[in-house]
Amino acid sequence: MTDSAPFCAARLEPGAIVKLISSVTIVLLACSISWEAWPAAGALLAVTLAALACAGVRLAVLCRRLGLFLPIMSLIALSIPLSQGFTSTWLQISATVLLRGVISFLSGLWLIHVLPFDNLLLTMRGLRVPAVVVACLAMMHRYLFVLWEEIERLRTARRARRFGRPSRIFDWLAAVGLIGTLVIRSLDRGHRIHRAMLARGWDGHLRPWP
Amino acid sequence: MHIPDGLLDTPVCLVTGGISLVAVAYSVHRLKDSLADRTVPMTGMVAAMVFAGQMVNFPVLAGTSGHLVGGVLAARLLGPWAGCLALTLVLFVQKFLFNDGGLLALGPNVFHMAVIGSLGGYAIQSAVARLAGDTVRSRVIGVVISGWVTVMAAAVLCSIEFAVSHAANPEFRFLHFLALMMLFHALIGIGESLISGGIIRHVAIRRPELLYNPPTTTSRPWRNSIAAGFCVALLATVLLAPLASSSPDGLEVVLAESHLSTTQSGSPSLFDNYTAVLSTDGWEYWSVVISGLLGSTIVFVIAIVLGRPLHRPSAAATEGARD
Amino acid sequence: MTSAVAVDVQNLTFGYVGGPDVLHDITFRIAPAERVALLGPSGAGKSTLLLHLNALLPEPLPLPSDDHRTAVTIDGLPATPEHAAEIRRRVGVLFQNPTDQLFGATVGRDVAFGPLHLNLDDTEIQARVDQALADVNLEAFAERDTARLSLGERKRACLAGVLACRPGCLALDEPFANLDPRGRRQLAEILTGFPGTLILATHDLALVRELTDRIIVLDNGRLCADAIAEVVLDDVQLLQRHGLVA
Numbered sequence: 101m102t103d104s105a106p107f108c109a110a111r112l113e114p115g116a117i118v119k120l121i122s123s124v125t126i127v128l129l130a131c132s133i134s135w136e137a138w139p140a141a142g143a144l145l146a147v148t149l150a151a152l153a154c155a156g157v158r159l160a161v162l163c164r165r166l167g168l169f170l171p172i173m174s175l176i177a178l179s180i181p182l183s184q185g186f187t188s189t190w191l192q193i194s195a196t197v198l199l200r201g202v203i204s205f206l207s208g209l210w211l212i213h214v215l216p217f218d219n220l221l222l223t224m225r226g227l228r229v230p231a232v233v234v235a236c237l238a239m240m241h242r243y244l245f246v247l248w249e250e251i252e253r254l255r256t257a258r259r260a261r262r263f264g265r266p267s268r269i270f271d272w273l274a275a276v277g278l279i280g281t282l283v284i285r286s287l288d289r290g291h292r293i294h295r296a297m298l299a300r301g302w303d304g305h306l307r308p309w310p
Numbered sequence: 311m312h313i314p315d316g317l318l319d320t321p322v323c324l325v326t327g328g329i330s331l332v333a334v335a336y337s338v339h340r341l342k343d344s345l346a347d348r349t350v351p352m353t354g355m356v357a358a359m360v361f362a363g364q365m366v367n368f369p370v371l372a373g374t375s376g377h378l379v380g381g382v383l384a385a386r387l388l389g390p391w392a393g394c395l396a397l398t399l400v401l402f403v404q405k406f407l408f409n410d411g412g413l414l415a416l417g418p419n420v421f422h423m424a425v426i427g428s429l430g431g432y433a434i435q436s437a438v439a440r441l442a443g444d445t446v447r448s449r450v451i452g453v454v455i456s457g458w459v460t461v462m463a464a465a466v467l468c469s470i471e472f473a474v475s476h477a478a479n480p481e482f483r484f485l486h487f488l489a490l491m492m493l494f495h496a497l498i499g500i501g502e503s504l505i506s507g508g509i510i511r512h513v514a515i516r517r518p519e520l521l522y523n524p525p526t527t528t529s530r531p532w533r534n535s536i537a538a539g540f541c542v543a544l545l546a547t548v549l550l551a552p553l554a555s556s557s558p559d560g561l562e563v564v565l566a567e568s569h570l571s572t573t574q575s576g577s578p579s580l581f582d583n584y585t586a587v588l589s590t591d592g593w594e595y596w597s598v599v600i601s602g603l604l605g606s607t608i609v610f611v612i613a614i615v616l617g618r619p620l621h622r623p624s625a626a627a628t629e630g631a632r633d
Numbered sequence: 634m635t636s637a638v639a640v641d642v643q644n645l646t647f648g649y650v651g652g653p654d655v656l657h658d659i660t661f662r663i664a665p666a667e668r669v670a671l672l673g674p675s676g677a678g679k680s681t682l683l684l685h686l687n688a689l690l691p692e693p694l695p696l697p698s699d700d701h702r703t704a705v706t707i708d709g710l711p712a713t714p715e716h717a718a719e720i721r722r723r724v725g726v727l728f729q730n731p732t733d734q735l736f737g738a739t740v741g742r743d744v745a746f747g748p749l750h751l752n753l754d755d756t757e758i759q760a761r762v763d764q765a766l767a768d769v770n771l772e773a774f775a776e777r778d779t780a781r782l783s784l785g786e787r788k789r790a791c792l793a794g795v796l797a798c799r800p801g802c803l804a805l806d807e808p809f810a811n812l813d814p815r816g817r818r819q820l821a822e823i824l825t826g827f828p829g830t831l832i833l834a835t836h837d838l839a840l841v842r843e844l845t846d847r848i849i850v851l852d853n854g855r856l857c858a859d860a861i862a863e864v865v866l867d868d869v870q871l872l873q874r875h876g877l878v879a
Contacts, residue, residue, distance in 0.1 A: 123413065124413065127315055127412075127413045127414055128320065128414070130315070130316070131315060131320045131323075131414055132320055165409070172314075173314055176314060176317065183486060183487050183490050184481065184482065184483060184486065184487065185481070187481060189479065189481055190481065193479075196316070197316040199316070200315055200316025201314045204314070204316060204412055204413055204414070205315075205409065208405065208409040208413060209409050211406070211409075212406065212407065212408070215406075217406065217407050218738060220406055230335075230338050232338060232349060233338060233399075235354075236349070236353045236354045236357065236395065236396075236399060237354070237402065237403070238354070238738060239350055239353075239354025239355065239736065240353075240354040240355075240358045240361070240399050240403060241403065241407070241738070242354070242736055242737070242738060242779065242780070243354065243355060243358045243736075244358045244361060244362070244403070245780055246358075246732060247358045247359055247362040248361075248362050248365065250362070251362045251363075251365065251366065255366075271368070271369050272369075272504070272508075275366050275367065275368050275505075276504075276505060276508035276509055276512060277512060278366055279363045279366055279505075279509050280508070280511075280512030280513055281512075282363060283359060283363075283383075283509060283520075284513055284516060286355050286356065286358070286359040287352075287355070287387065287517075287520050289355060289733055290348075290351045290352045290354075290355035290356070291352075292728065292733040293351040293355065293733050293734075293736050294347070294348050294351040294352070295684070295689050295728070296728055296734040296736065297350075298347075298689060298721065299689060299721055299725070299728075300746055300794065300795070300798060301718065301721065301722065301746075301747055301750030301751060301798065302347065302750060303347065303718065304342075304346060304347030304349075306350075307749050307750065351736075519650070519651075
């Protein structure tokens with residue numbers, strides 16, 4: 101999709117809506133299916149995996165993402181019988197929780213692959229989400245990676261000044277200082293951006309942008 | 311504190327989602343009064359900043375590490391309405407850009423982190439400022455206290471949400487679950503108060519004007535701050551006591567009014583279960599009380615340490631170069 | 634382009650809240666279409682002065698009063714809240730950090746910000762964006778992600794965003810900083826072609842001779858010299874005294 105117009109009036113692409121609704125539906129279904137209906141859950145899982153394959157998600161990417169997600173999800177699912185007892189009821193519930201979490205995760209993975217963030221913002225504007233929310237989201241998205249890089253640079257600089265094996269307390273103090281520095285820099289940056297917006301005619305009234 | 315999908319029942323997610331939607335919509339409505347034409351750049355920037363801040367590791371035990379949540383931090387920097395929106399945006403981007411966190415779980419997550427965290431956090435900070443005087447130091451103390459209280463409040467709410475999700479299950483031991491949640495989150499809350507308080511202290515020393523509604527009054531005597539801190543800590547414990555006491559009036563009222571309890575024919579009702587469990591004198595009872603008391607005492611100490619007099623570095627050392 | 638703009642600064646004194654004065658009694662006049670360099674070492678107050686020319690400082694802008702004349706006047710318009718929007722239309726500022734000025738998702742959308750806020754219709758906005766991108770040789774960049782640009786491209790994209798508003802005066806804050814020789818050459822060529830008033834704040838002497846006719850020297854917030862370019866650039870002692878040459 102080439103968005104040749106640099107500014108767009110809200111254009112509701114049916115494709116985007118369908119993708120959003122599909123993803124929500126899968127998650128709703130997954131969270132409504134009980135343990136006894138495991139064939140249905142299996143079918144949902146198969147559908148989600150098929151969708152991922154159709155979206156062109158490579159197996160390596162899928163495995164890597166799943167590999168990061170599964171341990172945490174398993175731990176959370178395990179915490180239930182850990183706190184309530186290892187009876188068959190709670191183990192079944194634990195398994196259900198894990199299965200639901202995985203289906204939801206895969207469905208979300210599919211969604212972010214087929215619906216780029218810019219399209220999502222345009223769709224939100226089309227759905228009449230308050231303009232200020234979309235504009236703040238766009239601003240956040242624009243500077244997310246800028247700040248991420250900045251914090252990485254601050255971290256590297258701090259690491260370069262560290263000698264010997266520091267204590268945990270030192271790590272905490274350093275981390276707090278890191279974020280504190282980022283806070284000050286980010287707020288100053290926000291003020292500079294505000295000025296740059298004013299310089300180009302910003303008056304607080306939201307127009308269809310970006 | 312990020313709940314994934316599957317843990318809570320769909321109706322619970324939808325109800326908390328509904329509450330969150332109303333709260334966020336109201337925050338959006340109030341935004342224009344608080345930040346005017348600075349709303350878009352500042353909210354977007356703080357949201358990006360909280361996101362980046364959450365990436366920083368705070369090592370706990372071998373391997374595991376803690377992270378900033380950011381609700382009370384955003385509230386201290388932007389005020390309640392923009393703070394609430396900023397945290398909502400963080401959760402939104404985490405979900406729809408990085409697939410981190412649940413979809414239906416956005417409801418409870420936004421409720422815990424944006425609504426309780428930011429709106430609730432700011433309310434607590436304002437209360438502290440009223441008690442301890444509107445000074446920079448009381449702002450720092452307010453962040454420390456609100457950091458812990460909001461985490462504990464979220465833990466309690468999450469336990470209730472989980473309980474409602476499993477209301478039909480006769481084996482569910484609510485107090486057991488609550489006790490574990492509160493013990494665990496008392497520690498997380500201490501971490502959040504240390505981190506958020508430390509960050510705000512860092513900012514307050516160098517650039518106090520960056521705190522939302524920067525105070526202009528001079529410092530009040532110490533005893534006011536101590537009294538304020540003690541009162542809030544006591545208040546937190548008092549609020550938790552009804553949950554641990556043998557008469558679960560508070561919880562019953564909440565659940566009855568929300569019509570969330572289910573009674574299946576033949577199986578004991580939710581309330582019967584609770585009453586039975588709560589009247590037992592087990593370790594759960596004490597762990598709830600202790601996590602409340604001990605946690606609030608530790609947070610009180612943190613508030614004193616981080617709220618100690620701020621000494622400004624020399625003008626040459628302050629950040630933000632100006633030409 | 635709106636017609637070339639006249640700048641009038643009278644006894645401008647300014648300090649940030651809670652800090653010392655950073656500008657002391659600055660007075661100068663710039664005629665329409667004049668090309669002026671604002672030379673000074675780091676910390677001299679150049680950026681602060683430029684912000685005044687765009688009615689961005691002081692914050693908030695002073696209300697008009699009979700006994701107190703506003704220090705900055707652009708084309709006869711005093712820098713008050715009433716005239717702020719018009720002043721910002723006539724004077725286009727390029728800030729030091731292009732990342733902070735490039736807040737759109739793509740280059741095209743960012744450049745469209747200015748025209749969009751001029752309440753132009755869609756075709757006119759598109760035309761302005763295309764023209765501005767062509768002026769800075771970034772025609773192919775309309776769909777490019779603003780996060781993935783080199784420094785030179787970012788500076789030119791910012792310039793396009795400013796040019797799309799068709800200002801009568803361009804005020805640039807350290808535009809050549811950190812640019813490689815090709816980037817400097819490209820930017821210099823674009824600025825040579827700009828027909829309106831040009832104000833170039835820099836401590837880089839090399840391109841000043843090529844791009845400007847007059848130099849104002851600022852040091853420690855005070856105006857130290859105001860003469861034609863050759864006179865200032867040949868006065869080595871003056872340049873040394875104000876940290877402009879080693």
